[in-house]
Amino acid sequence: ESGLRCEPGETYIMNVMVSGHPYWVPVYQGFKQAAEAFGCETIFSGTPDYDITKQIASFEQDMVKQPAGILVHPMQSDPFIEPINRAIENGTEIVTFAADSPKSNRTAYITSDNLAEAKFAADEIVKQIGESGQYAVLENPGQSNHDLRVTALIDYMEANYPEMKLVGRQATNQDSTAAYRATASILQANPGLGAIWIPEAGSAEGAVAAILEAKSDVLVMHADITPATLEHIKAGNIHMALNPNQGMQGFMGFLATFMASHSDVFDPFNDYKVSGYNPVQIPFVDNGFAVITKANADSFDLNTYMEGRDPS
Amino acid sequence: MEKSINLAPPATQGMGALKKLLRMRETGLILIILALCIGMSFASPYFLTWVNIRAMVMAFAVEGIVVVGMTILLISGGIDLSVGSVTALAMVIAGWLFLQGIDPWVASLISIAACTGIGAFMGFFVTRVGLHHFIVSLAVMVIARGACLLFTGGRPIGLFTLPAEFKFIGQGAIGPIPLVIIIFLIVVLAFDFMLRRTTAFRKVFYTGSNEKAAAYSGIRTKKVIFLTTTLCSALCGVAGIIYMARFGSAQPTFGLGMELNVIAAAVIGGASLNGGSGTIFGAILGAVLLSVVSSSLALLDVSVYWQDIIRGSILLAAVSIDHYLNKRRR
Amino acid sequence: MEKSINLAPPATQGMGALKKLLRMRETGLILIILALCIGMSFASPYFLTWVNIRAMVMAFAVEGIVVVGMTILLISGGIDLSVGSVTALAMVIAGWLFLQGIDPWVASLISIAACTGIGAFMGFFVTRVGLHHFIVSLAVMVIARGACLLFTGGRPIGLFTLPAEFKFIGQGAIGPIPLVIIIFLIVVLAFDFMLRRTTAFRKVFYTGSNEKAAAYSGIRTKKVIFLTTTLCSALCGVAGIIYMARFGSAQPTFGLGMELNVIAAAVIGGASLNGGSGTIFGAILGAVLLSVVSSSLALLDVSVYWQDIIRGSILLAAVSIDHYLNKRRR
Amino acid sequence: MQDDVILNISDLHKSFGAVRALRGVNFELRRGEIHALAGENGAGKSTLMNIIDGILQPDSGIICWNGTPVSIASPTEAQKLGIGLVHQEIALCPDVSVAENIFMSATNISRRLLMDYRALEDRARSILGQLADIDPAMLVRDLPISHQQLVEIAKALTLDCKVLILDEPTAALTEREAQILFSIMRRLADQGISIIYISHRMVEIFDNCDRVTVFRDGQYITTQTVADIAPSDVVNAMVGRVVDTLYPDKMRPQDGASDRTPPILDVRNLSEAQRFRDISFQLKRGEVLGLAGLIGAGRSEIVKGICQLEGDVSGDISLNGTPLSIRTYGDSIRAGMVYLSEDRKGDGVFLDMSIAENISALDLGLVGNRVGTIDAARETDLAETLAAKLNIKYGRLSDPVSSLSGGNQQKVAIAKMLSVDPKLIFLDEPTRGVDVGAKAEIHRILRDLARSGVGIVVISSELPELIGVCDRVLVVREGQISGEVSGEDMTEENIMHLASVLDAADAQLQSA
Ligand SMILES: Nc1ncnc2c1ncn2[C@@H]1O[C@H](COP(=O)(O)OP(=O)(O)OP(=O)(O)O)[C@@H](O)[C@H]1O
């Protein structure tokens, strides 16, 4: 019988590293909601650790269960090439999200456009403090999406607003105490600082504490959101946060995986039959991002959202 | 200072205060920190400003409370890898209870009590079952982190609604001095005094120096180890509550890697990993050194890619110089 | 098994092999692991599949080589917190050299040599300057991580162009068995044999058991400690190269927190943090235990919010049971 | 009479696994008596004392304190009853000052909140003053082992106890400190304190004790009033047969070398910055040389300096006529020169390693084959042979040395030295804690070695031993050789004379 429905027991898995991280929660909700619509079963899997070997082991264990597809966040791109290709050979379709493994045979990649976020943030900063001024960034070297948010903003500033001067650049690695210390020092060294861009929310909490203590009126912009930064937005301590549209990421992620697994409904005008690849190829999907300000902050309380929902 | 009384041989009791100072274990560290600060005050005009100093102290004050607990535990011959997770758990439990409608002060007390219980749990496994501190606290580090996730579903808890009197602990100031720093100083001075001067805390040294000899002298060494283990976790609880009041949130991922930082501070300050020696004063100087280096690198806007290399090298150099100075003095 | 020959008292040489087995330090751990595996094979039909077993072994095989180095270092009385960063640095240096156009095999040798140099650097500070392993390796951990960032600018190095013969080290298989597992087994068996049976490695035990008595037996203890420190870093270098071949990339953030895992494996396997005792076989069993627990939880789809709690509890329970069994056997 | 019994032990058993350390022993201690406990190494003396002090628990048996049965669960409870114990093995806290170590028990039960270091040091100084010149503010880790032993004794003297147990306290003390200790013991006994005194030196027992109890192989043999019994009876009761405790014969003319063969050891102008200066002496073939001196005179330092174990020494050393240019102790061992440490626990044995592994530590080449692997059978053989030769009492060769009695640990340390067939052995307090029978055996082995051409240098604080064993004794005072005695002149008086500072002027006269 045809139609886009799951067979009984047809299962889709979402695999991540640092699986306790709250970022995944709304992503998985989106994934699950889409799956329910198609009558499919889902599993949230991965490793609680920040450890590539453990994530690969968990990914390979997922394969043992012969799922129809896996939506994976590969901690590093190249190490996943071989496991992803092996999974596809075994009949499990693979889609990546939030981080890619472009050289593998995965059929789709869903992500936020970190460049777009950075561009938006840069324009907003300039809009608020003017075309000539001082700004600083905190960063988290080694984590690709955070790196991109920072480097793209700096490049964009250099290209478009040459009068904007980068006066501080500190690694804080999502640690609020380190962010507190770094921000306090940057504020000290640069009394004329106008704005600060932070690629994640953990560091933002520490940075705001330092700014409040110094009674400075630096404009704070950051990506992602936590309850504490949300409150700071409401209180006006943080100007704005850019939050990737996680629900859409999971929802689109499921659709792409599901479609890859049900590619028999699709017979495109190309060489897939002779070359043997999956006809449902989606090189890049932008899940978009939300701009959180005082005005709409109330809608972004994850705890409120999760009330009555099952996280796993 | 008290220690020099202890260590000064009779012949030198007439010596000047300067000489006494030079005999102290901590003098080397003080000199190194002073040298760093003097260098920095030339390198950056902002270094010696009150605001910068305040920020530097604030950056290690709360962790300093944990350093106190760790130092005492190290002296007794133990070690605790769970400090980071237990501090996070303290925030999470208190925050969660508060959101359930419990008075924040009561919630904090319950949370500190829970952390004390965790310490007692570890103490039980160490003293009764006979396992090593390292492995017990490693397991508890994982369990406590798991409990943080369970309480919060992995999501930070926003506690913006904490009453202002409560937030005052972490954000308030008495005159120009933040309350956090005052609490920190009280804890440090109190424990430093107790460790040097009270009969009860001397038993910690005896136990750590030679557990068997201490037991032969009638000291209930297991009790001592149980108590130091418990105390360390209790102080993590206190630190967690202060962090919560300061940041107005409870983060389940808080304090990752804190244990190494805290142990490093104590060891730089002269605590022995084999037990039996160490001072609170020295350990705090160790924390100050680490903090001054980090702050200086940030203040000078050293490239991120160089910071770790410079930080590690300064640490190694400082410890080597300190070791050399101590060896020479003896 | 070798050990029982070594340790078997004359009177018991007629005992059955079973009794000999029961006398071994490692028997408790083996029983615990077997119990876990039997439980798991009922709980999940996938557990005993070849793919799952392969995945579990692959998850710890390369780290197992580091465990070997750490165990020997622990026996000699040292410890090394820098293993994670040094492993990452090995990948990064070799990868970077390869991208500069150097033959990957030569690049690997240079990289392993560099890691050996780092070990010698640490050994120098420990044996000549007289610092504690903990603080030296902590500083080197930070420095090596900084060097990784500096070489890569914080971004992973893609090494897709590595020649197939080179990738074979990490991705190839001989028959059904991945080469990685074969290398791991060779390293483990070789070092286990040497540690139990050779005169050279016996000195490691003497040194760790009582450094002074070893010196009073004519053993150049500083040289021994220098060499074990160097060996540990060299094995990190080897592990890093294998990882690089396996993943086809070099990641500057690789191996964060690896040190605790590796030390835990050795300690679970009976290595003493005070030096003087431990076996490679036991340490590898420790690594197996940790890996089986993690893999089982993943396989059973246990909620992430429970995984850490269960993992820590199993660790604590296993170590307690093992301790109890060992105590009773004696 | 019965009222006078403060401690009564009957039918006490204690096993460690297969080792039955105590098999139904009885022991009775009266108020105000000094009661000696004698027995071979491993007879169970220390085990019984550990049980009385609550460190170990008996398997069965009754302990009566003032007539009422008690169970002593911990040292704390023993302390409450009024039992104090000086351990055979030194157990002090190395990172803590001498004064704090001495008053550790007092600190523990004190109800005072704060430490008064000044008072502590003053009191420690007054107690130490009678024993030796030790600075109470020093850390114990900086003290030589003999001073640590004195601190242990000082520690016991501060206890406010009714029963004081001294487990071989004089093993490393010289006559002078020992005599001070005995006078203190008698004073305490006069005050009504009961003392259990364990020693392998019969003279001490017969000069100072009221009664003596003998154990053999964990069994109670007899209790006698010292006045009613002779030393040889005690020894016979200990060993279960008649033993010859006489010292072996001295050097015979044919043992010595002709004038043409060089001396085994020739030391000239050996100096070290702080500890000793201008040491010159020779060790002739066939001779057993002794080094005497007060505690802290520097005997150990000189010998360690010769072996390159410690210090930065200058001077010339030749072994069998060839000048030595050794830089490490390893070189010294390869040259055939070995040193038996006075601190067996600190640097003599590996406590947590097996007996066999301990014995082969000095030269693994002996138990290894050409490819560098250890031949387990040869290791066992070597250990078995030496253990039999030295009469070591052990369960299995794979047992850790920590499970042996003190005297047997000492024998393991000696076995380790003998394993390499050395050309020259320095023995620092070689029979520390070794029982009479084994001691005589060791003395005989030393003499045999000397006859076969091995150089033997003995440092001992027990003058009768030096006089009995050595052919010639050098006396060391304050880092210098203050004189030499041999033959008829080798008397305790002469040696003490040369050793003590007070008679420095006399000594110079004599050596001139
Ligand atoms: N912890 C232990 N484990 C196993 N055996 C032990 C232990 N302690 C003592 N023993 C054994 O108990 C026996 C009695 O030992 P103990 O120390 O009481 O002898 P001792 O009479 O004090 O001898 P010494 O004169 O050499 O000090 C010895 O055979 C010894 O090996």
Ligand SMILES: Nc1ncnc2c1ncn2[C@@H]1O[C@H](COP(=O)(O)OP(=O)(O)OP(=O)(O)O)[C@@H](O)[C@H]1O
């Ligand atoms: N580690 C050390 N640091 C400082 N002084 C030391 C050290 N070791 C020994 N000494 C000092 O060197 C001197 C000689 O000590 P040594 O142990 O050689 O004496 P000894 O003649 O062998 O007597 P005994 O061994 O009976 O105590 C003593 O005054 C001692 O205090």
Ligand SMILES: [Mg+2]
């Ligand atoms: Mg004894």
Ligand SMILES: [Mg+2]
């Ligand atoms: Mg001596």
